[in-house]
Amino acid sequence: MSDNQQExxxxxxxxxxxxxxxxxxxxxxxxxxxxxxxDDDGNLTSVGLNIEGEDLGILIGRRGQTMxxxxxxxxxxxxxxxxxxxxxxxxxxxxxxRRCEGLRMLATRLAEQVKNRKAPFTMExxxxxxxxxxxxTLADHPDVIxxxxxxxxxxxxxxxxxxxxxx
Numbered sequence: 001m002s003d004n005q006q007e008x009x010x011x012x013x014x015x016x017x018x019x020x021x022x023x024x025x026x027x028x029x030x031x032x033x034x035x036x037x038x039d040d041d042g043n044l045t046s047v048g049l050n051i052e053g054e055d056l057g058i059l060i061g062r063r064g065q066t067m068x069x070x071x072x073x074x075x076x077x078x079x080x081x082x083x084x085x086x087x088x089x090x091x092x093x094x095x096x097x098r099r100c101e102g103l104r105m106l107a108t109r110l111a112e113q114v115k116n117r118k119a120p121f122t123m124e125x126x127x128x129x130x131x132x133x134x135x136x137t138l139a140d141h142p143d144v145i146x147x148x149x150x151x152x153x154x155x156x157x158x159x160x161x162x163x164x165x166x167x
Contacts (some may be wrong), residue, residue, distance in 0.1 A: 005043075005044040007082070008044060008047055008078070008082060008084060008086060009031060009047055009049075011078050011081055011082050012047050012049060012074060012078050012088050013029050013049065015074050015077045015078055015081070016029055016049060016051070016070075016074050016090070017029060019070065019073065019074065020051070025053070025056065025058070025059065026053055026054075027051045027052060027053030027056055027059075028051070028052045028053060029049055029050070029051055029052075030049070030050050030052060031047075031048065031049065031050075032048030032049055032050040032089070032091050032097070033048065034048060034091070034097050034100070035047075035048025035049075035089035035091060035096070035097075036048040036089075044086060045086070045087070046086065046087040046088070046089055047086060047087070047088045047089070048088075048089045048090075048091065049074075049088065049089070049090055049091070050090075050091040050092070050093075050094065050097075051090065051091070051092045051093070052093055053093070056092050056093055057092075059092045060092050060093075060095050063127075064095065064096065064099065064127070067090055067091075067092055067095070067096070068127065068129075070090060071088060071089065071090040074088050074090065075087065075088045099130070100133050103130055103133045103134060103137070104133065104137045106134075107133070107134045107137040107138050107159075108137065108138075110123070110159055111138050111141050111143070111144045111159055114143075114144050114159045114160065114161050115143040115144060115161060118161050118163075119161070120158055120159065120160040120161070121158070121159045122149075122156055122157075122158045123156050123157045123158070123159070124156065125150065125153060125154050125155060125156050126155070126156065126157065128155070131148050131155065131156075131157050134146060134157045134159075135148075135157065138159065142162075143161060143162055143163075144159050144160060144161055144162060145159075145160050145162055146158065146159050146160070147160070
């Protein structure tokens, strides 16, 4: 990790630690390889942090919404403090990582069903992050395509066969 990358990580960790302290929550903050990414030149494109500890479910919230809000606050503070715009992805006790793995398996299973039934399938509303996981997982699938429909909190992914049967 370059000095600048380490500074960004340290700043994000410090901000998150301060916020946890202000909420009277204790937890350890570790880098998350799953959500830390670099470009082809080795420049940091996102910082992933995982919070580990006892009874941190309150940080996850319903369907991960509290975690998303905390992530947004940390990103705002770090971008203001460091004058750098970089995505910061928070995970709490591996929740987001497990959710991503589950979504990848679900996407693959649904793609096979769509291929076999030759009929589109509309998933439940999801966050932008979750929709992105579905799109990326199925991007190179030979038999289906994906698209997002709807607006706001009601956006959904539709998985469609590449070859719809003729009526």
